[in-house]
Amino acid sequence: MIIVPEAACPALLSLEDAFEPVEQVFAAMARGDAENFPVVREALGGAEEALYGFKGGYDRAGETLGLKAGGYWPHNLERRNITNHQSTVYLFDPATGRPTAMIGGNYLTAARTAASSAVSIKHLARADSKVLGMIGAGHQAAFQLRAALRQRAFERVIGWNLHPEMLARLADVAKEAGLPFEEVDLDRLGQEADVIVSITSSFAPILKAAQVKPGTHIACMGTDTKGKQEVEAALLARATVFTDEVAQSVTIGEAQHAIAEGLITEAAINPIGAVINGTHPGRSSAEEITLFDGTGVGLQDLAVAAKVVELAKTAGKAIEVEV
Known part of the structure; x- marks a missing residue:
């Protein structure tokens, strides 16, 4: 399994790199070649007042299966000096179900969100x-x-x-x-x-x-x-x-x-x-x-996560572990 830590993602994936995977997965969704799974979102309660959930999907065209787990911890910044939004993306082999990658998802979420609005500007403005x-x-x-x-x-x-x-x-x-x-x-x-x-x-x-x-x-x-x-x-x-x-x-x-x-x-x-x-x-x-x-949508996260894994391998920055 490949691990790409959160800290490595910004240097590996530019906003330009995020654009094409998001554009392609939107196209796959419209063709019926990719689908998002139902979103799970729960309030954890307690002193942290956090929201936690899962977004997942399967892109048959891109052979990408997985989920993003995470959510919003409103007191992180003030109490721990870390960002309130926390997430991690997990990818699996569609043929076997075995885990193939774990990727820090905070920067990727920002990049894929920016890419999606950019895709809309390209095609509609x-x-x-x-x-x-x-x-x-x-x-x-x-x-x-x-x-x-x-x-x-x-x-x-x-x-x-x-x-x-x-x-x-x-x-x-x-x-x-x-x-x-x-x-x-x-x-x-x-x-x-x-x-x-x-x-x-x-x-x-x-x-x-x-x-x-x-x-x-x-x-x-x-x-x-x-x-x-x-x-x-x-x-x-x-x-x-x-x-x-x-x-x-x-x-x-x-x-x-x-x-x-x-x-x-x-x-x-x-x-x-x-x-x-x-x-x-x-x-x-x-x-x-x-x-x-x-x-x-979850498929956006999976698309950019698969791209950053590819870039990490090319750059020699991928951490491999046995599972």
């Missing part, structure tokens, strides 16, 4: 998009921004965050890319941005439907739990909606609210993999609003 808008400025936002900037010839970045002082993180990333950054209110962000990436943990809509101009592509990346919500449900009714997995979109993604309010139906939600495969045309006009509901 207008080719002439010039202004990138960011909603949210936490740790994951920097990954999102770096990945998004690779997909279009953006000329400037604008951003909004509930705590404006945190926007310095995004300003630094924009500066690395040689682009100007400006803090704006949500009205300006919605009217100026050609592409908007939202990455927050909000339980109330931040961006309103009336604030978004025609032709915008929005990647909603923060809603992955029942009750969370980043954008007004009416925005999904204005947009053509795409997602990583329809079943998750309607239960724990942005679409849960639009469905509950009767604004859209499940049939109106399209898998992004269908666009990648060419069975859905994607954007149909320069005026169309497109929205990607990125809920996060």
Whole structure:
């Protein structure tokens, strides 16, 4: 069995490396060649107030079987100076069931989440998009921004965050890319941005439907739990909606609210993999609003984990143990 420790993953897997595995597994899902297993998520209770769970799946096309185990420990940072999100990915041989790899999953989760929004920008944003808008400025936002900037010839970045002082993180990333950054209110962000990436943990809509101009592509990346919500449900009714997995979109993604309010139906939600495969045309006009509901699926984790194992072997960084 191969072990790739958490500390080794950032040096092995770049955001560019994560892009293709995520794109390919979305395509496999849409073809019916890969499936996610039901998610298990439990509250552990006690003083840690942790949430723990499993996301797994099987990609027949990529011959990848496994799961990600982990969750959220809200007091880790303050009590132990380690990140609150903790996860580990386990891969198995589909032919025998024997374990083949154990990989640290914290960095991989950030990389695959950024890759999924980047995939949506590649396939759905207008080719002439010039202004990138960011909603949210936490740790994951920097990954999102770096990945998004690779997909279009953006000329400037604008951003909004509930705590404006945190926007310095995004300003630094924009500066690395040689682009100007400006803090704006949500009205300006919605009217100026050609592409908007939202990455927050909000339980109330931040961006309103009336604030978004025609032709915008929005990647909603923060809603992955029942009750969370980043954008007004009416925005999904204005947009053509795409997602990583329809079943998750309607239960724990942005679409849960639009469905509950009767604004859209499940049939109106399209898998992004269908666009990648060419069975859905994607954007149909320069005026169309497109929205990607990125809920996060286990197959994304397995795809990037398999890639980092491959890179670790090539680089001579894989730790082999007998099982």
